[in-house]
Amino acid sequence: MLRTILIVDDEPGTRNGIRKTLELWADGRYRVECAANGVEAAEWLERDTAHLLITDVRMPEVSGLDLIRLLEGRPDRPASVVISGYAEFEYVQTALRLGAVGYLLKPIDKEELLEMTERALKQEEERHRAEKLARLVDPKLFAIKEEEFRPGGPVGEVMEYVDGHLQEQLTMADMAAKVHLNASYFSVLFKEEAGIPFSEYVTRRRIQHAKQLLAQTRLPVGQIAEQVGYSTDKYFIKVFKQLEQISPSRYRSEMAEYY
Template structure:
């Protein structure tokens, strides 16, 4: 998520820019509005932002002076200038101050989109570079943590993942110091290093950086910045770890997984037949007890509960989509005894077949 501060002395322009900026991307939000440079700096003393979009001429303090102050006090921020003045000197000075673009009013959506994309790209590039420098200097001191990750992945210890993530976050925070915005790129750098380490075991894993949507309000107070970026880093570490675990487990259990999928497909096609566990296990050439264990491990349920779920799902469809009687439906999904069928149906849905049909047809 990228947060934007708008500084412009015209209310309508601030409102229009807010709308245009938030149309650009769901990950780009306007966090603050200010009528001049002085107000913008006052806002920044109490709030966090990644990007400053500012007019050039404003009362009390103009945009160029504001950019200079932002560079000095908040060096992680990138600025975009939006101006009514098509003057070379203004544009030249803004570029010298590091502004990513100089846009002439009225602001065109496409132009603004391009400026925002470049600003976000520059923010991300700078932070990745800064994180990489910290990482290269310090990583030799954290080999123990690296080995913890590799061991837990090799042994698929998902139950201890939360503790591993917390310990890793503490380690990364010791690198970032008060530059909390570096926790995100540091987390990705850490995960990428884990992936590189696992390549030695012929594991091919693709990581995608997640989004921070829904983790916080549009506006972040300065005393909450650490909490926000810690939360973002936890999400990145957890999502990355789960992806790595999933790939590792899929490789380790590939033959077993194929067997389970084959059995599920067989049950889906033959749910109305008289099935027994030995017959099902024989289809994939696995002993009955071992197969029962594998199925529960892979699906989280037993073979019989899976069969019941399939049968009851089909029974529900027949109950609501046809005029068949309960005993006919029971027979169609594999039950000779309609009373037993009704008991199982009620255990599954909390209502008898007749009650369920009546409730759904109200």
Template sequence: MFKVLIVDDEPMIREGLRTIVDWASEGFEIVDTASNGKEGLEKFGRLAPDLTIVDIRMPGMSGLDLIEKVRQDNSEAHFLILSGYAEFDYAKRAIVSGVSGYLLKPVDEEELIDELRRVREMLERERTARSARMEQDAALPKAQLVEELLFEDEPLEETQRARLAEALGVAAPAYRIALLDVHAGAEAESRQLAALRQRLKEMFEEKGDAIMFSAGPHIGLLLVRQSYVERGEALRSALLEAAGGLAFHAARGPAVPELAAVALSFREAEGLLHARFFFESGEIIERESYEERFAGTREPAAGEGDSEEGPPLGDKLYYALDIRSRDAADKVLAELDRQVLLRRMDESAARSEYSRALSLAVGKLSSGEASAAELSRKFQSLLLSDVNHSQTYGELKQRVRSRLGELIDRFGGANKDTVLKQMIDFIRRNYSENLKLEVLAEMFGYNSGYLGKLFKNYTGEYFNAFVDKVRVEKAKELLAQGLKVHQVAARVGYSNADYFHAKFRKYVGTSPSAFRSEASGDQQGGEH
């Protein structure tokens, strides 16, 4: 028997259709009725009738609206339209919606029987064709059926997904997709992957625990065994055993109750696998572990981070390297790590962020004395190689930290002089930088107020005054060489020439231009 649903807002019509013909003799059974389009749509989804007889005009959702809603997911449903109106516009819209027939009220018994017999013939032909497709599908490899379920160019309709799921012939309370990204060496990749696929087939597919399939560059598993569906650790243990020491990452999408919905699990697993760089080899990435890894982070608001307080991280790292402090370098790396996670950068952006900071820091070191410059350039190349060739984010952080420690050691390690002596040396080397007591205090691990008092007691000068005096002394040298005032101001760290002029007069007692004229023997004075 084919199932029939009747949808009409008139009770007499609904009851009349029940009795006007002998439905059973025509091969049909009325499974329910509905009094409006919304109710009809709900019952259609629940009952999946083979034929729906629907009134074309109803309050709220019309019959044609109902049909168009159903057609979004089901192109094979059959409808007979009932109407007391013979307007051609309605008929045209019904034909576009793919209805099987169009009947005018009051319904004629013979006309209805003719329509039912015509629809029954179509349904029987479709049933025969469906059975043939099922037999054909059953002969296909299960991997191919899974791939059809997941990768069709056009989205599959509900009935098509159900057909493929049935052809797979596996039954379980829930299903889940796992994807593997394997890291094999270029030369041995083909042989290693072939061996891994064989082990996965033996451990998963031959035992009926999963169906293995191809997903682009990844190996896919449709998980059926419930211990693998429910417990990530059980799956991880099995995958580690199958990998036999081969490095891999895996992602597991959410569990779904029906095979027809397994594409949802696949899409999430695919998205999670994009974050594999931030997970260690052999980890199973899931929605929960992803959120935990980036816990407390968020996307920055528009414009946020464009103008950070203090110097860029590359400058901070340079300061740490210049004072030969491992602790200070570790603090900057921790801040860099926080920024990467805060912004939820992808692999490419994270590598770029580290490359930018390291290039700036080590590049500044290389502008010093010849021996230091040569060593810095060598380590800059090594550091960028570490950033670009690390397999995971954890490996990248470890290699960079270790390499910077090695660089500090090659420079002679931490200076045994006092912190204050180191500060003075640092200022004399970096007078042209935007030096701030707060930044140096952070580098040396002191409270800025306390360090400022120590500095004043040691040098007799406040920090800013000491920096100004060092800059002015260097400015006197450059002016004596004949450089113009604005050039000297920029070279010694003053972006504002008027501010430089005021500072120079304060400490020297004359203007920069006058000093330059006197030092160079130019009696005309002024800039040229």
């Protein structure tokens, strides 16, 4: 699907000039859309996705600042560039604080427009890439620091064993016996040192490894399920969805463009 640039300006001359310049530059690589005012743009953004928003900073009813605020917090929010006159620099400063990549002064110079567009699209792509790749990392596992555990301590020893034997059945009783501890005591000790229960650690390590396999290989989901210790792909998919709020196949398709 083509990435989309949305141009918003209530001055037809400015709006159409930007559109023509970008369409010629894009040469079919991007979809270029227009909205005649902020209200129209807000409605467009409710039903569609833009990768770059180029908007006049001041418009009646819904301003460019309103549009940028509207998109705050959205996972698919576009990069934004604002258009302004010399007397509107206070608005530009606000837009920059809200995360706008930069601004264009009227009358708009074509070279500056294209330079800003390329810079904004590159930043948007890098941000989304970083956000997608961050999904490979489980935040709770990331928070567990190796130095928190005593050298050769039972919790660290069990974690190391689990990480290397995800295909196997890993019960707390077996792991406690492996480090010569009572199962009840080991359960309390593991949660105290790791911050999460043993069973949750095993689940998160399995799903973490599954995410890596989904992103970096073309192995079937059923085979990945087996490699991370699940006897059925149905149960694996259920657990994966509970942790990631997305199915393994959907996760794979969303990560595919980065591998």
